[in-house]
Amino acid sequence: MTGTFVGMPAFPTAARAALADSQLRSNLAHATSTIRARRLAVVGELDGWEELRLAGAAIKDNTLLHLDEHLLALEASLTARGAVVHWARDADEACRIVAGIAKDHGADEVVKVKSMATQEIGLNEALAAEGIAAWETDLAELIVQLGDDLPSHILVPAIHRNRAEIRQIFLDKMAAVGRPAPADLTDEPARLAEAARLHLREKFLRARVAVSGANFAVAETGSLVVVESEGNGRMCLTLPDVLVSVVGIEKVVPTWADLDVFLQLLPRSSTGERMNPYTSIWSGVTPGDGPQEVHVVLLDHGRTRALADEVGRQALRCIRCSACLNVCPVYERTGGHAYGSVYPGPIGAILNPLLRGVGTDDQVDSLPYASSLCGACFEACPVRIDIPAVLVDLRAQVVDAHRGGVPRPEAAVMRSASWVLGTARRLGAAERASGLVGRVAGRLARRSSSSGRPLMSRLPGPGAGWSDARDLPAPPAESFRAWWKRTEGGHR
Amino acid sequence: MKVALMVTCLNDAMFPSAGQATVTLLRRLGVDVEFPEQQTCCGQPFVNTGYLDEAVPVVRTFVEAFEGYDAIVTPSGSCAGSARHQHGIVARRSGDAALADGVRRVSPKVVELTEFLVDTLGVTDVGATFPHRVAYHPTCHSLRMLGVGDRPTRLLQAVHGLELVDLPDAESCCGFGGTFAVKNADTSVAMGADKARHVVDSGAEVLVAGDSSCLMHIGGLLTRQRAGVRVMHLAEVLAS
Numbered sequence: 001m002t003g004t005f006v007g008m009p010a011f012p013t014a015a016r017a018a019l020a021d022s023q024l025r026s027n028l029a030h031a032t033s034t035i036r037a038r039r040l041a042v043v044g045e046l047d048g049w050e051e052l053r054l055a056g057a058a059i060k061d062n063t064l065l066h067l068d069e070h071l072l073a074l075e076a077s078l079t080a081r082g083a084v085v086h087w088a089r090d091a092d093e094a095c096r097i098v099a100g101i102a103k104d105h106g107a108d109e110v111v112k113v114k115s116m117a118t119q120e121i122g123l124n125e126a127l128a129a130e131g132i133a134a135w136e137t138d139l140a141e142l143i144v145q146l147g148d149d150l151p152s153h154i155l156v157p158a159i160h161r162n163r164a165e166i167r168q169i170f171l172d173k174m175a176a177v178g179r180p181a182p183a184d185l186t187d188e189p190a191r192l193a194e195a196a197r198l199h200l201r202e203k204f205l206r207a208r209v210a211v212s213g214a215n216f217a218v219a220e221t222g223s224l225v226v227v228e229s230e231g232n233g234r235m236c237l238t239l240p241d242v243l244v245s246v247v248g249i250e251k252v253v254p255t256w257a258d259l260d261v262f263l264q265l266l267p268r269s270s271t272g273e274r275m276n277p278y279t280s281i282w283s284g285v286t287p288g289d290g291p292q293e294v295h296v297v298l299l300d301h302g303r304t305r306a307l308a309d310e311v312g313r314q315a316l317r318c319i320r321c322s323a324c325l326n327v328c329p330v331y332e333r334t335g336g337h338a339y340g341s342v343y344p345g346p347i348g349a350i351l352n353p354l355l356r357g358v359g360t361d362d363q364v365d366s367l368p369y370a371s372s373l374c375g376a377c378f379e380a381c382p383v384r385i386d387i388p389a390v391l392v393d394l395r396a397q398v399v400d401a402h403r404g405g406v407p408r409p410e411a412a413v414m415r416s417a418s419w420v421l422g423t424a425r426r427l428g429a430a431e432r433a434s435g436l437v438g439r440v441a442g443r444l445a446r447r448s449s450s451s452g453r454p455l456m457s458r459l460p461g462p463g464a465g466w467s468d469a470r471d472l473p474a475p476p477a478e479s480f481r482a483w484w485k486r487t488e489g490g491h492r
Numbered sequence: 493m494k495v496a497l498m499v500t501c502l503n504d505a506m507f508p509s510a511g512q513a514t515v516t517l518l519r520r521l522g523v524d525v526e527f528p529e530q531q532t533c534c535g536q537p538f539v540n541t542g543y544l545d546e547a548v549p550v551v552r553t554f555v556e557a558f559e560g561y562d563a564i565v566t567p568s569g570s571c572a573g574s575a576r577h578q579h580g581i582v583a584r585r586s587g588d589a590a591l592a593d594g595v596r597r598v599s600p601k602v603v604e605l606t607e608f609l610v611d612t613l614g615v616t617d618v619g620a621t622f623p624h625r626v627a628y629h630p631t632c633h634s635l636r637m638l639g640v641g642d643r644p645t646r647l648l649q650a651v652h653g654l655e656l657v658d659l660p661d662a663e664s665c666c667g668f669g670g671t672f673a674v675k676n677a678d679t680s681v682a683m684g685a686d687k688a689r690h691v692v693d694s695g696a697e698v699l700v701a702g703d704s705s706c707l708m709h710i711g712g713l714l715t716r717q718r719a720g721v722r723v724m725h726l727a728e729v730l731a732s
Contacts, residue, residue: 010678012675012676012678012679015676015678015679016678019678019679019682025682049692135535161619176576214619233532256560257656320698328609329664329665329667329683330676330679330683333679333682333683334679368542369672369675370676370679371669371672372632372665372667372668372670372680372683373540373632373633373666373669373670373671373672374633374636374669375633375635375636375637376632376633376636376663376664376665379636380638392539392540392542392578393539393581394542395541396539396542396543396544396585397542397544398542398543399541399542399543400542400544406540410541411543414537414538414541414543414546415546417537417538417546418538418543418546418547418549418550419549421501421532421533421535421549421550421553422532422549422550422553423530423532423553424529424530424531424532424553424557425505427501427505427532430505431504431505434505447715449711449715449722450720450722451722455715457716462674463674465674465675465677466673466674466677466712467675468681469677469684469685469712469713469716470681470683470684470709470713471711471712471715471716472708472712472715473506473708473711475505475506476507476508478508479504479505479508480503480504480505480508481499481504481529482512482528483512484506484527484529485529489515489526489527490512490515490516490519
């Protein structure tokens, strides 16, 4: 059904293709600017927003510091309340566990609550390989699934689609997998939602197994929390007999008092709402009410690797709100697909390399560079992940992973630049040389800036990346330091 | 007070007038500014591209050049941010305790020009006259890394004859981003094109910012488009 990100090109290449899609850019600019404004308004209502952010960061950091203990406490509470806890080291283990549970119940389909963890491990594809259909029930995920598409945003996976495109997908694809879309479907949001509702309703009522993730797992009572907007999650979590939740190990919070902080931070940061419409919390099995068999799969899949990274471990504080995507000027132009992962945007640019490690895959290695380091993400992050600092640290890890052997052209340039900038004498000599270049370029230049400075509009070699769209002033005949020397500090 | 000018490698080699304007401005305000000739670069291009080993000799030179000054003033938010926030990382990487000590002494003394003017000297009216319509682009590192806030616009508003116009979406990154401008040239240009459009829409004759790097990028797009809007470093406006 849904495609996969396997084999995606490195970020600059994927971004180039996305930038050429003017429909995509206009969809994204509209959607992100709307949600940015909403977030700013509701965050502005709170006096203690900075204190809440600090509290959120501190709770996560303290929990991660003793993650082993909190996970064992969570397991004990869950087990005491009748849930079955499974531990999954990686994607394969997790997918096998979920498929095994479905097969034990003879299920050939499951309904799904929107979940990043199950997308991260490729659960739908793994279930399909076992002959089990996984139906996404979140509206945007449904659009992505029906369109054989890939998610491009953590919270709004179909953010790259507009209403007209969604209508067409519903008309073309719904019939093959269930109740068809009404023939007279328009692109009014209410009509589109109604079509999805009717289509999904029969799946909710029929399915015997549901799969979810969890936004939080409260260790003290073994309670899982799903925060959502549409109510589809509530349906999945209450109607089927069997519920399997795949939960990243960083989702644990020790107490309900801790949860309180995140339930204030998350809706404001993600959808720009004071509170989200549906918050479902369940603690194991309640006889006669809701699912009578509850499984929890605690997932590592690179999280312990990230935890071992001194600078990068703060990424495990992430509550998947998407605020960083919505404020990111790079994401706004390229969209999420260019990041080649279910985690796009600034958080994806650090999370993917942290979960998977650098130095083995050019696509992953390109992600820490997919940022101008403008810092808007850090400013918006509700748990104060210093994304620019982690990006810079990961860049060093990428470079270090490629040290030794034949230096790449960039490394050679950096080495010579380091040598030149190592002493003022060498820099002065380089500036005299560039001054000469500037004089020649100045004579050759056909245009100059309004202040009379000659402009170079075609640079050789890697400089072409600059000059394809941008002029560069010719180097001045005299550098600052030469001027200072000649004029004795401007006094002559 | 012993005050050093940290001109930055980019201003030194490409935009000396920004450095000269800083000297003029500081002298006008009674500051006897020195230019430690040993200085080269803050090392940011290396750190932000991942080349920490290559940054070590550059940061070592930086510390040697600026040791002993009470204030190290620089007409660049980005380079000030690099010195204040990244030199510690480079020193740790070097494993050289003496360098780490040097960084601990020197890097907190680095101040961006508007911080020095407003906080240290306590002036907002620097006695400049610039009868033009000006838009101000708050560069990301001055805004979000240093938190210079409204210091630059307070300085500009006090310039005689200057009309400060609103720049739409001012706090959005221009897309320069150091080596990002070349490694991800398409995205960088897409961001810069939106910035350039906003600059033109603002009706300004001159776009002013506190970082020559961002101005080189935005200015390069504006001249390519023959937009007719000039770019100038904030120091040049304040020294006029």
